[in-house]
Amino acid sequence: MNEYALLMRHEDGSKVASPEQMQIWMKQTMDWIGGIAAQNKFVSGTGLLFDGAKVVGHKNVVTNGPFGDIKETLGGLMIVKAESVDEAIEFAKGCPVLQGAGNTVEVRQIAKSDGVH
């Protein structure tokens, strides 16, 4: 069993949703994670706040938020267990973030510290 990171990206993190819409997304996200956890495949995960986000650049230049120059921003990340990248992809397909056009979930295998990967 390998571990995979699911990186959820929003095309535009500055978009403001209505509280009702946010509540629906929240429930969908919780049910999605619960479904993965019910298969004993959930390792860890967290949402990332857009508020107060900073980007530290070359020569330690700090800019406010990742939204100025870069359009795609990280909204959350989750680590799952999966037999194969295909299984991890199946988990990713259920991610409610994908309901927004332009949003993506990047699937990346976590490097093992066994000197091979």
Add this chain to the structure above:
Amino acid sequence: MSQHDLIPHLFRIEFRKITAVLCKHFGLEHVEVAEDIASETFLLAMETWKYQGIPPNPTGWLYTTAKNKVKNLLHRDQIFKTNVAQNLSHDITLEPAEPDLSEPNITDSQLQMLFAICHPAIAPEAQIGLALRLLCGFGIEEIATAFLTNTETISKRLYRAKEKLREERISLHATEAAIHDRLEAVLTTIYLLFNEGYYSESSDTVLREDFCHEAMRLTTLLLDNPQTSLPKVHALFALMCFHSSRFKARTSATGELILYADQDETLWDKTLITKGAFHLHQASHGELTRYHLEAGIAYWHTVKEDTHEKWEAILQLYNRLLQIEYSPIAALNRTFALAKANGKAAALAEAEKLQLTTNPFYYTLLGELYTGIDNAKAKDCFRQALALAKSSGDKHTIQKRMDEL
């Protein structure tokens, strides 16, 4: 209390008190001496009371007898020491100290013992065994009945655990740091002890309720102590209050288990539900533990009305619980809540992914979900559940569901 109930009741209550105090008195490495004295005290009581009747203060009688037995033992020991080893030691006190059987010392001794037996060197199943024997006063036979095994297995398990107590020189005086480190194991032991009573397949319902009461009593010891009166301990206590509020409603007059949906909620104990709510409130700060989530789920089960709000809340609690602590039963219950909150179709898709194909409850759940959607498939699932079910109670329930189809 009738005379018939008095002796077993006294035995259970006083055996553990005497054992705990004597363990503290002699040191944990002499736990067998403590148990022997407690047993002999009761043996003498049985012999004497049979002819002379039960004394007006049976507890006082037991304590005096236990103290005398300690005195005799130490006296014999001293004769041996002064005769054989008189030149080796000069600081032997002539009048051996009497064990202190006062209520504060009893509580103190039991609490110390609880933390001692939850030492990391003792295997978890042995921890529960020791707790049942030394802290709750259950007999080997009763423990074996509850664990659906024979007395020999339990005796061996306890023997090895006591050896371990000696080998590791485990002290009753756990340091503050050790108490902090072992609290998790202590809570797990109490939690398992409660579950053993609540979910055991043993048909002895009285014994099972006793297990639950004992688990609650041990938790009360922790709650009464400032160092261990933590939010998660309150959460565990709340969980046990909510569950045990349904004791009267969950077994029929003939001892058969009554499923939640068929229970008469007027039999639910409102006082315990209120108590649970109070402790859940006390638990509402600090880290979120599995006990908080399980207590929340148990709370919602004290609301009989089938509302969307109820099932949505239960679903979200299970979603969180599974992230902290996966278990097949939580996964199945979560899927059941999903059916109630999001509909059967959504739940079926999730249920098919679980693939808990050796678990009878998995097929029972699938059967329930297919009922009304594809009855032939539902029947197939119940049939598979029936083939996997172990207890006669479960088989009976599944057969009933099949017949209803």
